Amino acid sequence: MKHEYSTKLWQEASKLFPGGVNSPVRAFRGVGGTPFFTARAHGCRLWDVDGNEYIDYVGSWGPMILGHAHPKIVRAVQEAARNGTSFGTPNPNEIRLARLVCEAYPSIQKLRFVNSGTEATMSAIRLARGFTKRNKIVKFDGCYHGHADSLLVKAGSGGATFDVPDSAGVPADFARNTLTLTLNDIAGLKRVNWSEIACAIIEPVPGNMGLIPLTIEFLQTLRQVIHDSGALLVLDEVMCGFRVAKGGAQELYGITGDLTTLGKIIGGGLPVGAFGGRAEIMDCLAPTGAVYQAGTLSGNPLAMAAGIATLEELFKPGNYEKLEQLSATLCDELKKIVPGYHTRVGSKFCTFFTDVPVVDYATAKTSDTKKFGRYFHAMLENGVYLAPSQFEVGFMSLAHTGADIEATLRAAREAVKAL
Numbered sequence: 001m002k003h004e005y006s007t008k009l010w011q012e013a014s015k016l017f018p019g020g021v022n023s024p025v026r027a028f029r030g031v032g033g034t035p036f037f038t039a040r041a042h043g044c045r046l047w048d049v050d051g052n053e054y055i056d057y058v059g060s061w062g063p064m065i066l067g068h069a070h071p072k073i074v075r076a077v078q079e080a081a082r083n084g085t086s087f088g089t090p091n092p093n094e095i096r097l098a099r100l101v102c103e104a105y106p107s108i109q110k111l112r113f114v115n116s117g118t119e120a121t122m123s124a125i126r127l128a129r130g131f132t133k134r135n136k137i138v139k140f141d142g143c144y145h146g147h148a149d150s151l152l153v154k155a156g157s158g159g160a161t162f163d164v165p166d167s168a169g170v171p172a173d174f175a176r177n178t179l180t181l182t183l184n185d186i187a188g189l190k191r192v193n194w195s196e197i198a199c200a201i202i203e204p205v206p207g208n209m210g211l212i213p214l215t216i217e218f219l220q221t222l223r224q225v226i227h228d229s230g231a232l233l234v235l236d237e238v239m240c241g242f243r244v245a246k247g248g249a250q251e252l253y254g255i256t257g258d259l260t261t262l263g264k265i266i267g268g269g270l271p272v273g274a275f276g277g278r279a280e281i282m283d284c285l286a287p288t289g290a291v292y293q294a295g296t297l298s299g300n301p302l303a304m305a306a307g308i309a310t311l312e313e314l315f316k317p318g319n320y321e322k323l324e325q326l327s328a329t330l331c332d333e334l335k336k337i338v339p340g341y342h343t344r345v346g347s348k349f350c351t352f353f354t355d356v357p358v359v360d361y362a363t364a365k366t367s368d369t370k371k372f373g374r375y376f377h378a379m380l381e382n383g384v385y386l387a388p389s390q391f392e393v394g395f396m397s398l399a400h401t402g403a404d405i406e407a408t409l410r411a412a413r414e415a416v417k418a419l
């Protein structure tokens, strides 16, 4: 493969953007080398500016569950744009998208649209604090909930990739109000004095330190200990929402969030997030309540149109079964080819380069990241684009076919030779 044009653009980008990028994990620092620049994307494929073609398992980090440039989404956005790109007044599409969300998530009676997952979780935390009149929150080691100050404590994703567990610039006073617990550790849940906690926030299908499935017992115990205390459970389904099932982790595991945060898929590749839950909690938001939250572009008509087109297409019968089947086929075969610890929940999957069963952040970090880097680059050279970090996950889309999976497995057979 040739990378001349990408290399040239990288030199220019490095002068303009810190680290050459507008979001850290794009910089390939977890695997070495420099990223390619994408010219276009279609279905499950990306083409870079030098004309190289890749089968894509990143899907813009989760949103592109229908594949890239899906004709229904493209048409919906074009039609919406013709009528204006932002109004700053209510628009009918906000209601249509909200109905689709509430249909999938019975725990969401009312919601608010925002522009990113970060905004959703940041606002949900503020709301939980305002509703309970308590300050302390609980999060879990390695879970990433966007980059709001109080949530950048032992967070995964870029933090895990670069081994910076806490961000500079977050005052210790903020971090003091964030308690961190270990995933899958039931005893740890029982040591917390929940009566002083506003909320616990968790990724019910943790996917920002690689993919770590939680046990049902752990999730049920968490729900139970919180329930009796007046604290709220915030289920961060920004990544797993609409992906592991139509009703996300809440449908998959039969648990209910007091508040739920959504993002990624809900915008079909445009910037959308949402948070929602019981009406009595949501009504504490301005203008009905005292918790302030706002957004110039929130409920943006283009973004709403893309979200509606995505969910309507995704909810068609058979699609979740198809995603499950494609993902199972790929992962069952990968397991036989690539040595390591493999995890999968629905269409999210991960290979940890370790022999230890991965059940929490500490065991995830036993992975040989140098080896992962070699695997990543060998896959890329063979036309398969995986997330450029051990501590991220793979995403299957409905645009992948049996032939794409075959091609991926052929690439993996080549790639393991480089390990």
Ligand SMILES: *Cc1c(COP(=O)(O)O)cnc(C)c1O
Binding pocket: 115, 116, 117, 118, 119, 121, 144, 145, 146, 147, 203, 208, 236, 237, 238, 239, 240, 263, 264, 273
């Ligand atoms: C991606 C992600 C976020 C942040 O969403 P952004 O749109 O990147 O701000 C929050 N929580 C989880 C679980 C995520 O995966």
